[in-house]
Amino acid sequence: MRPRKTDRFMLGGGDGTVSASSQAQSLPAAEDVRAQLDVLLASPDLDAPARARRFLRYVVEETLAGRAERIKAYAIGTEVFERNADFDAQGDPVVRIEAGRLRRALERYYLSGGTSDSVVITIPKGGYVPHFAWRTAPVADADPVPVTVSPGSPADSPPRRRIPWPIAVACLAFLGGLLLWAPWRDGVSRTPQAPAPLPPGGPxxxxxxxxxxxxxxxxxxxxxxxxxxxxxxxxxxxxxxxxxxxxxxxxxxxxxxxxxxxxxxxxxxxxxxxxxxxxxxxxxxxxxxxxxxxxxxxxxxxxxxxxxxxxxxxxxxxxxxxxxxQPYGIIQRADGTRTGSRPPDDLEAYACTLRFYDYRAALTEDSHGAIRTCLERAVAVHPDYATAWAMLSILYLDEDRFGFNPRAKASPPIQRSLEAARRAIRLDPENVRALQALMMALFFAEQPTEALEVGERAVTLNPNDTELLGEYGTCLSQAGAWRRGAELIEQALARNPGHSGYYSGVLAVYAYMQRDYERAETLIRQAALEKFPLYHFVAAVIYAQLGKASEAAEARDTFLRMRPMIFEHWDAEMAKRNYRPEDAAHYAEGARKAGFPVPARTAAESTLEARASRH
CATH class of the missing domain: 3.40.50.10070 (TolB, N-terminal domain)
Known part of the structure; x- marks a missing residue:
């Protein structure tokens, strides 16, 4: 592909300006870029979903049209992803998530199916304006390369011609394909093979x-x-x-x-x-x-x-x-059927991870203790098992946020949770369960901004993981992005109705915060997590707001039997969940109506009063 001398752009800096003429000679023309865009969008080697492909077409066409300065998160959210005019790019990370997915897809494409493409389209980090470049300088414009005769070789020997590397790669791939295909030709191996060993630790x-x-x-x-x-x-x-x-x-x-x-x-x-x-x-x-x-x-x-x-x-x-x-999908259930019936002392490391999801579905203190012990044994035997460390991090966190099986002589559970999550990340930086654990630990360590950044990265890596979607949606909601958080939780519920108790409970809190108490009641009744203490607290405040005194009293008494000391640390409990002052105050209002011993004046209520006095 020869470079043309019209419409060349220097587009990496985000301003959409035409470069100096000396630089422009080595940059693709607009028609070259559009041709490459068509190749990308038609190629099965571009591992990007439909909306990421729409994203790519939009930013390329806007840049070629000279409107690079318009390529901002708000414009992409409303024009590509069809968000409403009130779209909040900070609260709704869809643009950042899809940009990260698209960057990785382009990188993989140019390392695999696009190795021979002449034009390279990238989206540098820090913005959404694409950069266009030739993969190498056009051959016709390059100076001849002199041939050097090595010492000792005949001077009149013809120079060896180097095979262009894309052709060499293609030849090697073809030969490799023959080797892989040969044993399966006609559905029969030509030589007997020993059974291949199963990789340890999972299906x-x-x-x-x-x-x-x-x-x-x-x-x-x-x-x-x-x-x-x-x-x-x-x-x-x-x-x-x-x-x-x-x-x-x-x-x-x-x-x-x-x-x-x-x-x-x-x-x-x-x-x-x-x-x-x-x-x-x-x-x-x-x-x-x-x-x-x-x-x-x-x-x-x-x-x-x-x-x-x-x-x-x-x-x-x-x-x-x-x-x-997914964690609650067909393979997990099939493997759980084979391993879950064995006594705990006989479970291997992988079986512990299966039982972790059973715990997450039920959220009971008894199962928490058993799985924590099992995973601690697993990481002692397999210290490089990143997923087990991630799950152990979440169990340590549940000591803190749910009060499950606290250890009096151990270091603070939030510290142990952070340490285990970071160890999992060091072992496997792209392990979604490890990223989920780090997100949750950071969130309850009162670092919500950092937590949500980790959550965005995890969702970019795997937007299909309903365990992750549920927790990320919960963190977003508690941090104040209730609508966006609820959307993610509803996605998780639609994809995984078998885990509906947990999701319905969080959606009940969302409805409560929106003062839609009738819907909140419907959702909390669907949750039905009778052995989970916070279920009864949420139910009590909802019933109290509806004026259902007997139901509120029953739920209140059940919660106080399970967690009687929580109200001595009410402000700390609200703070580590990162509730906005108005949401924490709304919780306190409902809790008082239900008869809980909430402090007469909470920190959130004091903050709201001080804010009102300033205005």
Whole structure:
């Protein structure tokens, strides 16, 4: 691709100005950039969902049109993500999250499928204005490279020609593909293979290429969806997903026992894409390769006249990955069935992590103590197990925020929680459970800004993890971004209705803070976490605001039996949850109506009075 001499931009600084002519000669023209944009948006190697692709098109076109100064979070939120005119870029992190996702997707693209592309589009950190550059200087404009004859070589020997590196990479990839494909040719190994060992510490999964049925176009649809499903599964660190090359090497119709024996995987995802006119029917099945049992099956019917292909691929892949691989999904439940019935003393490290999710669903003090002990044993034996450290951090935090099994002679639980979370991050900086643990520990250490920044990063890495979405939404809500927090919690509830108690409880608090007490009552009754102390406190204040004295009294007495000392530290309890003064004062109002021994004047109420006197 030759550089043209019109419409060249220096676009890395964010001001959209034309560079000096000497610099412009080495920069792509607007038509070069638009051609590269079309290549990116059409490529299955760009691991980005539909809205991230819309984001990319918007910022590129705005920049090429000379409107780079308009590319701000508010404009992107309202024009790309269709937020309302009251969109708050600080309270709603959607733009920052999608920008981070898009940056990583572009980096991966140019290291994989885009290695031979001439134009490179990036979005530098610190802003949203894209930067355009040639990958290398155009060949026609480069000076001839002199040939140097090394000492001792014949002077008249012809110089060795170097193979351009993109071609060399392609050749190596082709040869590697032959080596990977050969053992699976015709569905039969040419030489007997020993069973592949299962990776320790968790389940393994292989995604078979989706079968194309119907019209010829189904092949491209199936290939693209297979790639998107693999990308979505890779976000879940608690399962091992075999790579694209292995998936592509498996021939259709290969026996499940063969896959289990040769690859050592426990789970296989297979499916098909059928295309007819503008309609698509996508099916997916998760199979236990050992028993050949179908653990999950789903069909998705889509219309290409209603939604574009990229949106369909993103949505279906997200739904499949969430259903199968999330912490409360099909694989976790299947593995829990095999390990959960064994006595605690016999559980291995991975079984502890499964039981952690059982604890999170029930939130009882008895299960807290047992899982904490189990995870402490696990990290003693496996000190490099990042996920176990992350879960242990959350259990230490629950000593503080819920009062579960406090240890009198140990260091403060919030300190232990922070230390365990940071150790998990050091072991695996992109482990979503570790980032979730650090977010929660920082939040209750009264560092909400830092906590929410960590939460944004975690959601960027895996927006399908409902355990993370629920906690991030809770932190956002308590910090005052109630609407945005509730949206995330409702997403988690929609994707994981089996964990509805916890989510419904937080949404009940949201409704209470909005003074929608009837909805709050409906939600708290749905939560039904009778063994969780705070459930009874929230229920009591809701009933009190509704004038239901008997229900409020029953919930109050139950809570006081479980946590009688909390009101001696009321202000500290509100502070570490980072409630705004108006929200903490509203809680105090309802608590007094319910008959709780709340201080006569809380710190939040004093703050509000002082604020009112200044105005």
């Amino acid at each position: 393994t999964l292989v995604v078979l290429p989706l079968e194309a049925l119907g019209e010829p176009s189904a092949k491209s649809y199936a290939d693209g969806l297979t790639e998107e499903v693999l990308s979505q599964f890779a976000r879940f660190k608690e399962i091992t997903v075999l790579g694209r090359e292995t998936s592509r090497s498996i021939m259709p119709g290969t026996d499940m026992a063969r896959i289990r024996r040769d690859l050592g995987v426990r789970y296989v995802l297979e499916g098909s894409v059928r295309a007819a006119a503008h309609r698509l029917r996508i099916t997916g099945r998760l199979i236990d390769a050992q028993t050949r049992a179908v653990l999950w099956s789903q069909t998705y019917d889509e219309d290409l006249q209603v939604r574009d292909l990229f949106t369909i691929q993103d949505e279906v892949a997200r739904r499949v990955a969430t259903a199968v691989a």
